[in-house]
Amino acid sequence: MAEIDNKTVEQEEIIPKNFIQQQIVDDLAEGKNGGRVHTRFPPEPNGYLHIGHAKSICLNFGTAKKFGGLTNLRFDDTNPAKEDTEYVDSIMEDVQWLGFDWDDRLYYASDYFDKLYDFAVSLIKKGKAYVDFQSPELISEQKGTPTRPGSDSPYRNTTPEENLELFTKMKDGFYNDGDCVLRAKVDMSSPNMHMRDPLMYRIIKQPHHRTEDKWCIYPMYDYAHGQCDYWEGITHSICTLEFEVHRPLYDWFVDQLKDSDYRPRQIEFSRLNLSYTVMSKRKLLQLVKEGFVKGWDDPRMPTICGLRRRGYTPESMRAFSDMVGITKVDGVTDVAKLEFCIREDLNKRAQRVMGVIDPLKIVITNYPEGLVEEIDAVNNPEDESMGKRKVPFSRELYIEREDFMENPPNKFYRLSPGREVRLRYSYFIKCTEAIKNEAGEIVELHCTYDPETKGGNAPDGRKVKATLHWVAAAQAVKAEVRLYDRLFTDADPLGNKEKDFLELLNPDSLKVLTQCYIEPFVKTAKPLDGFQFERLGYFNIDPDTTTDHIVFNRTVSLKDGFKK
């Protein structure tokens, strides 16, 4: 094992936040691993990271940091048939964006291909591994089932000398894909399927994204992972629950390898499930490949890049990770928690702006034609230091169509005929007439304003029940706004026994509005800049934006207290 110089920490001062940290505290108390804590985040570069990975990243980097330890980034690239540098790049970008740093500790499982090969040779020499020429079907048949023990392969007792020769030929490309594999000799009658002479190496004659054509045999996950942990000096190898049954095998290989008291320890926790979405890389890949979404970074996707494009901040995602906690219980977390986290974060930080996404034109009939006033508006009521800006006001404005009702029900206290409301930061207005087209649809409102209410308050002290957002028709910036809703109509799309998850896709998950008007302030905004559109929600600039076409994504709506 390499010398690692991370510092030890007094465990007394640390209060464990979950069962993993508790185990680390216990390990430290027992003096294990010389007091070191070293974790790793080990993605396979075969897809984009999603919010479940974000939870794991926060856990691994966060826990190590808490104990004064280190975290490695290690790409688990043992299968060239599935992996690609495109994914390597995106993964590094996402980890960094989330706010974590592996410093100079960037590794690949492929860094260890030579060492793994040598270790395999040593196992063969000890009679603990053999080359098996049976077909995959036969090997699978011999493995038995979880309830029925397996039986030995006829190749199980080949001599080490012969195995060595065969394995060398495997490595040298003498055989083709599927001809043979190297298996560990463990226990064909173990109740644990993974112990029934697991495969260590298989032949894949495909170039690898890093080792290119140096190898035609590649180690299996079970044969590679624990050894990589060992060589990197990992103390706590944190993974998800489905690897729980692999742990005896993980330990078996480490036992064959270790030459000191140090040993990495695998600890499993339950993966994150989020309501109204899917979190499997395979399913997400399918959504992308089959065009159900526009790409890995479609703002409806639970991928880190999708959420980033949607307007989520790293802070909000870390807060969310913290909030859901770490256990071994597998459940479904309500997306409402994620939405809470982004609202809470953006409420404190987002620049306020007024934007009308479903415009209804109003004319202030008693307001001078041609006059444009510059109205003071607060940039963020939660943060004085963000200052103020000017918003143009004139005779023709847009308000939100849903802020007017001709025949309002009891609890509706926005604009209606004869009723007075406030236009935010500017004046009180009263609706005098609703103009309709031949179809009877309201196309325009005529209103009057009270010049005495400039700034938003009446000198006579009279009150209004509602304050509406608005934009000046002539000065507003026209924009496209994309509204997102949950990707699936079912909270647990994979839990539905009758329907395939694709049938449960929400047909209204994307709504594109093209006739939106936003106050001129947003003109200079850059892609991914976020705003609160007052009374509507948080929106950010989509990278599809061009100089003459501005596109917003709705990150999340504001909580709406108005219920019909």
Place this chain on the structure above:
RNA sequence: UGUCCUGUGGUGUAAUUGGCAACACGUCUGAUUCUGGAUCAGAAGAGUUCAGGUUCGAAACCUGACAGGACAACCA
């Protein structure tokens, strides 16, 4: 008819290791407000899957059920 893991308000977690089940999200009131946002105050909602047992005392320990999940890829 195997092995392993997991069962605490609607949801996610906690209960300093055996001492009155707590917190957050969500929901619902009310106050306040130039965002029906935010903020503030409050409420409802579990007696810890069930049945036994140990104990002065059990969510926790033991036994047995029941329920859910994982494992039979030359995937990770």
